[in-house]
Amino acid sequence: MDQTPDVLELEREVRSPKKKNGASREPRVATCKHLYLSGRPELKEFIRYVKKNAVHPPVTDALIEEWNAAHKFAAELERTEQGIADDPPIVKLDIHGRHLPFLKKFLKNPMLKNGFNSVPAEIALVELDRLVVYQKHIDLTHVERLKKEIGPAPSEEVIFKTALPYDPPKPPVKWASKGGDSFVFVSPSKDLRYLGTMSLKPKHVTGYPSSGTLVGCPAAAIGFGSNFLNAVYFNKRLILNNGSHRAYALRDLGVTHVPCIIQHVSSMDELDVVATSQIVEKADFFLKHPRPSMLRDYFNPQLRKVMKAHIKVREITVRIVVEETYVPAL
Numbered sequence: 001m002d003q004t005p006d007v008l009e010l011e012r013e014v015r016s017p018k019k020k021n022g023a024s025r026e027p028r029v030a031t032c033k034h035l036y037l038s039g040r041p042e043l044k045e046f047i048r049y050v051k052k053n054a055v056h057p058p059v060t061d062a063l064i065e066e067w068n069a070a071h072k073f074a075a076e077l078e079r080t081e082q083g084i085a086d087d088p089p090i091v092k093l094d095i096h097g098r099h100l101p102f103l104k105k106f107l108k109n110p111m112l113k114n115g116f117n118s119v120p121a122e123i124a125l126v127e128l129d130r131l132v133v134y135q136k137h138i139d140l141t142h143v144e145r146l147k148k149e150i151g152p153a154p155s156e157e158v159i160f161k162t163a164l165p166y167d168p169p170k171p172p173v174k175w176a177s178k179g180g181d182s183f184v185f186v187s188p189s190k191d192l193r194y195l196g197t198m199s200l201k202p203k204h205v206t207g208y209p210s211s212g213t214l215v216g217c218p219a220a221a222i223g224f225g226s227n228f229l230n231a232v233y234f235n236k237r238l239i240l241n242n243g244s245h246r247a248y249a250l251r252d253l254g255v256t257h258v259p260c261i262i263q264h265v266s267s268m269d270e271l272d273v274v275a276t277s278q279i280v281e282k283a284d285f286f287l288k289h290p291r292p293s294m295l296r297d298y299f300n301p302q303l304r305k306v307m308k309a310h311i312k313v314r315e316i317t318v319r320i321v322v323e324e325t326y327v328p329a330l
Contacts, residue, residue, distance in 0.1 A: 031055055032141035034309035037133075037293055039070025041285055046305075049137065053309040066305065073302045074291070082290040086236045088130035090262065093123060099259070102160040109166060111226040112261075118273050120264045123164070128251045128258060129296040132237050132286050134278045135244040138298055140306065146249040154253060162246055163229040163258045171224065181320035185222050192314040195221035220318045230261040232275050235287040238262065239279055240295065248298055 034053060038046055046067050051057045058066075093099040103123070106112070150162055171189035178184050185192060200217040229243035240247060241263070250258055265271045272280050279286055286292050297303045 030311040031308050032311050035138040036305045037136040038305050039074040043067050055308045078291045088238045091125040105166045106164050115226045125257045126260045131295045132239040132292050133295050143249045183318045185316040187314050191224045195223050234265040
């Protein structure tokens, strides 16, 4: 399959180049640095992640000891920081002043209307340290790339564009037929996803040779999400729904408040519609726990494990199944 250099570099997890004398070198493993939140909510999930992703995973006994220490510290935070996730400040943008030029550009993005119309939503400034987070792992290597793009002292416009990009994301991606009726998509971006089905008419399909008279073309759409920093507000809490790496990068650069799309949810049914499945599955922890996981925890050495991890790429395979039969005419 023809791939871009970026995809190839990320996909080569093991290489065995030859030495000058013809002997094989030790396999070279493509790695990155990962951060993983420890101490809650489940020990087995922590062990499973480290064992699966770390290049040199510690023995299970050591992982249990490490998690127990983090769990003890998290329990202490329940006492000293109880309720800290409640009622986070939501500050309206200065729509008549400094934020207006950035906001005008952002509002032209068609993904805004199509992706955030299920529940009431607003664009406002949020305090990063007060956000509840569901994502336990952060790719620190990717964060360093983001920080270089952002710069050491980002302006308000750069902060706005990082959190709420004006243009759709364009990460490298390649796709090709695997033979028959299967197609594979590969990208270093974890945001590559299935976007749903599309019903295309002949007028939508141009410049493609057909062996017959085309009447319709059912399609599986693969692409990238909106990539906007967005949070769900429910039960007096703001849960970061998308944009964990950019939020981490900005906070690591000293930025404390960022623009964010906030979706206001009034029921569990609405939460099920707009929130990621990980939030819905453990809603009680994020919405009711005295001290849930928060973005500030990513930076606390007592609550995180940093390890060398295998680099992985996102791959999506689409298979087309066609059945032909006869049914009674109506």
